[in-house]
Amino acid sequence: MNIVIVDDDPLVRMGLRAIVSSEPGWTVVGEAGDGHEALATVEQQRPDLVLMDVRMPRMDGLAATRQIVAAEWGARVLVLTTFEVDEYVFEAMRAGASGFVLKRVPPAELIEAVRVVASGESLLFPASTRSVIERFAEPQPAATLPELTEREADVLRLLARGLSNGEIAVELFVSIETVKSHVASILMKIGVRDRTQAVIAAYEAGFVKPGDAEGQPR
Amino acid sequence: MNIVIVDDDPLVRMGLRAIVSSEPGWTVVGEAGDGHEALATVEQQRPDLVLMDVRMPRMDGLAATRQIVAAEWGARVLVLTTFEVDEYVFEAMRAGASGFVLKRVPPAELIEAVRVVASGESLLFPASTRSVIERFAEPQPAATLPELTEREADVLRLLARGLSNGEIAVELFVSIETVKSHVASILMKIGVRDRTQAVIAAYEAGFVKPGDAEGQPR
DNA sequence: GCGGCGCTCCCCCGCGCGGGTGACGCGCAA
DNA sequence: TTGCGCGTCACCCGCGCGGGGGAGCGCCGC
Numbered sequence: 001m002n003i004v005i006v007d008d009d010p011l012v013r014m015g016l017r018a019i020v021s022s023e024p025g026w027t028v029v030g031e032a033g034d035g036h037e038a039l040a041t042v043e044q045q046r047p048d049l050v051l052m053d054v055r056m057p058r059m060d061g062l063a064a065t066r067q068i069v070a071a072e073w074g075a076r077v078l079v080l081t082t083f084e085v086d087e088y089v090f091e092a093m094r095a096g097a098s099g100f101v102l103k104r105v106p107p108a109e110l111i112e113a114v115r116v117v118a119s120g121e122s123l124l125f126p127a128s129t130r131s132v133i134e135r136f137a138e139p140q141p142a143a144t145l146p147e148l149t150e151r152e153a154d155v156l157r158l159l160a161r162g163l164s165n166g167e168i169a170v171e172l173f174v175s176i177e178t179v180k181s182h183v184a185s186i187l188m189k190i191g192v193r194d195r196t197q198a199v200i201a202a203y204e205a206g207f208v209k210p211g212d213a214e215g216q217p218r
Numbered sequence: 219m220n221i222v223i224v225d226d227d228p229l230v231r232m233g234l235r236a237i238v239s240s241e242p243g244w245t246v247v248g249e250a251g252d253g254h255e256a257l258a259t260v261e262q263q264r265p266d267l268v269l270m271d272v273r274m275p276r277m278d279g280l281a282a283t284r285q286i287v288a289a290e291w292g293a294r295v296l297v298l299t300t301f302e303v304d305e306y307v308f309e310a311m312r313a314g315a316s317g318f319v320l321k322r323v324p325p326a327e328l329i330e331a332v333r334v335v336a337s338g339e340s341l342l343f344p345a346s347t348r349s350v351i352e353r354f355a356e357p358q359p360a361a362t363l364p365e366l367t368e369r370e371a372d373v374l375r376l377l378a379r380g381l382s383n384g385e386i387a388v389e390l391f392v393s394i395e396t397v398k399s400h401v402a403s404i405l406m407k408i409g410v411r412d413r414t415q416a417v418i419a420a421y422e423a424g425f426v427k428p429g430d431a432e433g434q435p436r
Numbered sequence: 437g438c439g440g441c442g443c444t445c446c447c448c449c450g451c452g453c454g455g456g457t458g459a460c461g462c463g464c465a466a
Numbered sequence: 467t468t469g470c471g472c473g474t475c476a477c478c479c480g481c482g483c484g485g486g487g488g489a490g491c492g493c494c495g496c
Contacts (some may be wrong), residue, residue: 166452187455
């Protein structure tokens, strides 16, 4: 397995190199000190895996990760970081990293992490996993909508797709007046002023989710 | 540390008991064969941690997890499963579980998992972590907004909080006319008809996310 | 220096929207 | 039976919004 090490600190690179190259069959085929160098090195060496620092001069590890993962040969990236700043975790995941590990974990754990990531799976440092799970768990009870009648819910769904009263009327086979009546009820029930705020409330309450619209809003 | 084991298969319970009770200081204070028994046992024993199977008769592990975590003393729950069905992972996370591990992992890994979860952190089986990361990574490229100028972005942010043109004007210390001008540019650039559709586009593109508003929309 | 663009402001116009009030039929429960 | 909630429809009014138009300023790049 061929590995590239990216970190702006030469000492850290040496340490990582010592750890990973101690495994039989693992070879460090390149090193880089910033994001730009990383891209160049990865393009030349086409490694199986990249150990990537986050904080680096010129181009940080997240931007570099994005580009490496986006490239067609797509090496897997294991992000290393000194501090467990939560935001980095989410950014790294979005950037396409396969793992997120603190530098200060014992060498055996780091090797295990590399092995896991190389096998095509993913892995997060436990404390990071906790952040991720919490973010997953929370968004549900964010806000809550008062009880809407079935028809009002229909109208709100269409409102949240950007339809005008007239369009909703056509969609539901009723008159505009009826739609206006429902809209008025909705606005009063959820305590907002206009249709825009109603749509916002629908999103905030999870009544509709990004992706629900997808395409046809026109 | 006191542990309760929940699984409908007595043999599996015995195996788990053998593994975890081999650790010094760890005690299995109860067992249960379904969700209802689990709730009763947990309430009596008040364990620090629960090893919870997912598929069980009467009440499944996810429902039981929800109730255990919701209770005020709140034991931590490590979910065990035979198959790595993705949906279980997300459900378990939402239910409030602190970890998700396959039953067939080696005893040493299981013990490590228990240790991690008991320490207040969280942990997922690597293949599950991958699912989670992918779910995190995808929602981004949903839709994309044309390039907005800095000021237009400001206005769109406020639009997405439900402010009227007048309120936006006050917020940005400009005249209503200016706001109307920016709004017109926004509508034209993203190709929509009215402010409501603009807000929808903002949510769909991830320009604003549920939770950004949080409170002040009024 | 001049054009382009972003930001600011102004005016007019038409219409959709939101607020108010009222009405009718239906189903359901008191 | 008498209500009440729901869904349907109607009319009026006022105003915010969106669609035109134009214009001045400062900054940047050619």
